[in-house]
Structures are given as C-alpha cells and as structure tokens.
Amino acid sequence: MKIDIMTLFPDSMSRVLGESILGRAAKKSIIEINCIQIRDFTDNKQNQVDDYPYGGGWGCVMMAQPLKACLDHILSQSEGRKTRVIYMSPQGQVFNQETAKRFVRDYDHLVLVCGHYEGIDERFIEECVDEEISIGDFVLTGGEIPAMAVCDAVCRLVPGVLADEECFTGESHWDGLLEYPQYTRPExxxxxxxxxxxxxxxxxxxxxxxxxxxxxxxxxxxxxxxxxxxxxxxxxxxxxxxxxxxxxxxEPGPVFDYRKGEPKDINSIMEIVSQARTFLKSQGVDQWQNGYPDASVFLADMDKGACWVFTCEDEIAGVIAISMGPESCYEDMREGKWLSEGTPYGVVHRTAVREDFRGSSLASEMLELAADLCRGMGAVSMRVDTHRDNLTMRRFLEKCGYVLCGVVYLDSGPEKGRERLAYEKVL
Ligand SMILES: C[S@@+](CC[C@H](N)C(=O)[O-])C[C@H]1O[C@@H](n2cnc3c(N)ncnc32)[C@H](O)[C@@H]1O
Known part of the structure; x- marks a missing residue:
C-alpha cells in the first residue's frame, strides 16, 4: 500500500507517521507513506497556495492550481496502481473500520488531500477527488490529523504490518462489536x-x-x-x-406500598378486574367471565376489612382479599386432602394485578402480605383455589410454594357449583 499525503505541513506529518509500527513497516517496504508539500507546486513567485473567497467572507480558500499540479506529479509516479483520491473534509462520509477495510481491499494507492484555512476550491474537488472522508462531525483547522488517522487505520490492516491478522480481526469494530476489557500485570x-x-x-x-x-x-x-x-x-x-x-x-423492580382498600378505590379496582377478565379470556380460561366479582363484592370485602390494595407511586397496582378460614366450600374437599386438617388457616381470594405489573414482584408480594397477616392471626397455613385452566395462576402458586391438594366446589355466588383446584401452603 502506498499513501501520498498532500499537505502544507509535510515535515511534522512525516515525523509522526515514521514512528513505531508504521515506521517499522515502511522500513521493511510493506507500506510507503509520502508527505508532499503542496506549496512546491504553485505557479506564482510568492508560492501562494490560497486566496480570498469569491463572494466575500472570512478566511482564505486553497487554490485549485497548486493542488492539481501536486496531484498530477503524484499520479505520474504511480502509474499502474489502483489509486483513490480522497479529500479529508468535515463534509465527507464519516470514516469507520469498514471504510478502512474497503481501502485496503480495493486500492493499493491512496492520495489524501489535506485542506486548510476555509477549505479548498470546489472545482478541484469536482475535477479530481474520488471521495470525501470526514473523521467526525466536528471541524479541525486542517486535514492533517484526519489524514494521519486514516493512514494509520488503513496501514495496520495491510498484511505484514501487524504481527498477525488476529491482532486486528479480534479488535473493536472488526465484526461490529467492541473488544472485551484487557488486563496485564500485576494481578x-x-x-x-x-x-x-x-x-x-x-x-x-x-x-x-x-x-x-x-x-x-x-x-x-x-x-x-x-x-x-x-x-x-x-x-x-x-x-x-x-x-x-x-x-x-x-434490574430494580417497582416499589409497592399496601393499605386497606377504601370505597374511593373502587373504580381503579374494577379497571384492574376488567383487565384480568380480558386476560383470562385471552388465555381461554372461563373464570370471572360472568360479571363476578363486581363492585359490591369488593365493597363487602372492604366492610369486613378483608380488601387490601397495593399501590405504586400512589396509584392502585393490585388488589387482594385476605381473610381467615373457615371457608365453607373448603370444608368439603374432594379428590384429595388438605396438607393440614383442624388447624387455623388463612384464605386468599380475588387477586388481580394491573396489566403493566404482570410478571413483576407484585403478585408474590401480595401473597407474602397475606401470609404475614394471617400468621399474625394464628394461621398455620394458607389456602387458595383457582380455575383448572388458569395455568398462569397455577404455575405462580406452585412457584410460591403452594401445593395442589385436591378439588373443591364453589358453594355461593354466580359461579356456585363450579369446580376449583385447591392449593395450600404450610406457613
Ligand atoms: C476549517 S476546515 C474547513 C471547513 C469548511 N469551511 C467547512 O465548513 O466545511 C479546514 C480543513 O480541515 C480539514 N477538516 C476539518 N475538519 C475535518 C473533519 N472533521 N474531517 C476531515 N477533515 C477535516 C479539511 O481538510 C478542511 O478543508
């Protein structure tokens, strides 16, 4: 790979590019980097390379003539090569590893043109430049630093410049990833x-x-x-x-508070129940589909002090009815047996969480509160029932340590006579 850099500051550029890895590669003739003084190609006595912009305005613009003469000289010495003329410009495509790979793959000669002052005469760009490359969305005083960045990124991909291909194929941006962290001694x-x-x-x-x-x-x-x-x-x-x-x-989850439900909460509670009803229907579960539980059921729970609401940022996030047994339909267990018999138990009913808190810790926090409250009232275990098809609830109960004990039949309300699976957890 041969890289010719057209610049007004060839000496300082040569010093930097002649150091370290690139300097050694150049010595071994794996790469060739030349920094060429544009000023040497002026056709005026003062060696002037820039002039005032037509139309007025600040600064000077680099003239097309010395740039073209400098480029012609470079091209005359590079016949037979696959050359790409690149103007370093804040208006170009932003340079990246893919561009560096493309340059190494498709060309063996790059000419990097460094502008200065206000930039260069547009007609030179139209006439001679194959593409414009920027090193980022900011403006520098000259194209020298961008040209050195491009030169370095391209040259290190040239076979033989680094010790092994793996030196760059494992690095950031090679395959779209950033590299892992590196460590060296001491431990x-x-x-x-x-x-x-x-x-x-x-x-x-x-x-x-x-x-x-x-x-x-x-x-x-x-x-x-x-x-x-x-x-x-x-x-x-x-x-x-x-x-x-x-x-x-x-990830830290949402923070919930809880308190006893009050009549002012009823609209929020019914909205959550409606969401739960829709969800159960979507899962093919024939539970809560006939209007139960309606507002009167929750108001009755509130009267008994059994309705608890959980809030998140002062909004109702979930509702649960917590009471102590005995529960009449639980006394007639079929096809199974409770884990505990004859000891006080707590009961959980009408549990629903707002749809945006499904999958959060809310439902388990609600069951934990139920267990804590009932334990405080002497409960030895907690009992709950659910629909056979409500697999989400069944899996959740099992995850929380509830054991499927058998089948019970509802003995009141609009769902009277319906079968429910009965779960119990010993506290
Ligand atoms: C001050 S700049 C000219 C900016 C120009 N007037 C403009 O607004 O687009 C002078 C020279 O620095 C170089 N340059 C500045 N920022 C650059 C960048 N982000 N990428 C590549 N070259 C840049 C270009 O060669 C440019 O001709």
Missing amino acids: VWEGRAVPEVLLSGNHARIRAWRRKQSLIRTMERRPDLFARLKLTDKEDLELLAEINRERAAA
Whole structure:
C-alpha cells in the first residue's frame, strides 16, 4: 500500500507517521507513506497556495492550481496502481473500520488531500477527488490529523504490518462489536483484581468470557452498533440469553406500598378486574367471565376489612382479599386432602394485578402480605383455589410454594357449583 499525503505541513506529518509500527513497516517496504508539500507546486513567485473567497467572507480558500499540479506529479509516479483520491473534509462520509477495510481491499494507492484555512476550491474537488472522508462531525483547522488517522487505520490492516491478522480481526469494530476489557500485570492493582477466569488457563472459558464481555460492552456503550448486529452463531445466542437473564435479575423492580382498600378505590379496582377478565379470556380460561366479582363484592370485602390494595407511586397496582378460614366450600374437599386438617388457616381470594405489573414482584408480594397477616392471626397455613385452566395462576402458586391438594366446589355466588383446584401452603 502506498499513501501520498498532500499537505502544507509535510515535515511534522512525516515525523509522526515514521514512528513505531508504521515506521517499522515502511522500513521493511510493506507500506510507503509520502508527505508532499503542496506549496512546491504553485505557479506564482510568492508560492501562494490560497486566496480570498469569491463572494466575500472570512478566511482564505486553497487554490485549485497548486493542488492539481501536486496531484498530477503524484499520479505520474504511480502509474499502474489502483489509486483513490480522497479529500479529508468535515463534509465527507464519516470514516469507520469498514471504510478502512474497503481501502485496503480495493486500492493499493491512496492520495489524501489535506485542506486548510476555509477549505479548498470546489472545482478541484469536482475535477479530481474520488471521495470525501470526514473523521467526525466536528471541524479541525486542517486535514492533517484526519489524514494521519486514516493512514494509520488503513496501514495496520495491510498484511505484514501487524504481527498477525488476529491482532486486528479480534479488535473493536472488526465484526461490529467492541473488544472485551484487557488486563496485564500485576494481578491486583489498587485493590482491583484481574477477573479470575483470565488466570484460569482454561482457554474455552476465557474465549466465552471475552465474547460475552464484547456483547455486553457493545450493548451498553454502542446500542446503535448492537442494533445492527445480526447474531446467528449458537454460542452468541446462548450468551445473549444469559446476559438478558442476568440483566433482568439485576434490574430494580417497582416499589409497592399496601393499605386497606377504601370505597374511593373502587373504580381503579374494577379497571384492574376488567383487565384480568380480558386476560383470562385471552388465555381461554372461563373464570370471572360472568360479571363476578363486581363492585359490591369488593365493597363487602372492604366492610369486613378483608380488601387490601397495593399501590405504586400512589396509584392502585393490585388488589387482594385476605381473610381467615373457615371457608365453607373448603370444608368439603374432594379428590384429595388438605396438607393440614383442624388447624387455623388463612384464605386468599380475588387477586388481580394491573396489566403493566404482570410478571413483576407484585403478585408474590401480595401473597407474602397475606401470609404475614394471617400468621399474625394464628394461621398455620394458607389456602387458595383457582380455575383448572388458569395455568398462569397455577404455575405462580406452585412457584410460591403452594401445593395442589385436591378439588373443591364453589358453594355461593354466580359461579356456585363450579369446580376449583385447591392449593395450600404450610406457613
Ligand atoms: C476549517 S476546515 C474547513 C471547513 C469548511 N469551511 C467547512 O465548513 O466545511 C479546514 C480543513 O480541515 C480539514 N477538516 C476539518 N475538519 C475535518 C473533519 N472533521 N474531517 C476531515 N477533515 C477535516 C479539511 O481538510 C478542511 O478543508
């Protein structure tokens, strides 16, 4: 790869680009970088390269003539090469790793034109430039720093410049990801230890850890890049699922308060019941579909001090009826047996959570409150019933430690005679 840089400051650029990795690669003739003084190609005695802008305004504009003469000289020495003439410009496409890869893949000669002052005569761009490249949405005083950035990013991808291809294929932006964090000696610095896995010597674990860190970093720092990723590799998908599980577990949930329900809450409660009814219907569960429980049922619960509401930021988030047994229909257990017989138990009914809190900790917090209150009233266990088809509730009860004991039949209300599965949890 040969890179010719047209500039007004060739000496300072040559010094920087002649250092370190690029300097060594140039010595081995793997790359060739030339910084060429535009001023040497003027056709006026004063070696003037710029002039006032037509139409007035601040600053000067670099003239087309010396730029064209300088470029012609460069091209005359590069015959047979695949050349790309690039003007460094804040108005160009923003440079990235893909552009660097394209330059290395498609060309073996780049000419980087550095503007200064107010920029360069537009006619030179129209006549001679193949593309304009910016290094970001900000304006520098000259194109030298952008040209050095492009030169460096391109040259390190040229085979032989770095020790191994892996030096750049594993790095940030190569495959759309950011690189994992790196550590070197000592093992502990300022009380911060190197992650244990990196000391394990287990290469498979290290590789998986690094890939996971890359995914996390990209997700957190560059969601724009992450959104463009098309992950299909099985290991990546498994790591992603693991990350999502860990993030969900770490996320602080909403904070709930609770108090006894009051008549002023009835509209909010009925809205939540209506949401629950719609949800049950969507799940094919024939429960609460005939108007039960209506407002009078909750008002009656309130009269008995059994209705509790949970709130989030002062809005009703869930409702639950909590009372002590005995419950007449629970006394006639069929096809099974309660875990405890003859001991006081608490009962939970009419549990509903607002739709935006489904899946949150609210439902389990409501059951915990029920258990606490009933334990305080001498309960040895908690009992609850639900519809056979209400799989969401059944799974939830089992997750909370409730055991399916048998079948009971409702003995009052509009759902009288209907079968319900009976659950119990010993406190
Ligand atoms: C002060 S700038 C000219 C800006 C120009 N008047 C404009 O508003 O678009 C002078 C030179 O710096 C270089 N330059 C400045 N910002 C750049 C950037 N973000 N990327 C690439 N080159 C830049 C260009 O070569 C430009 O000709």
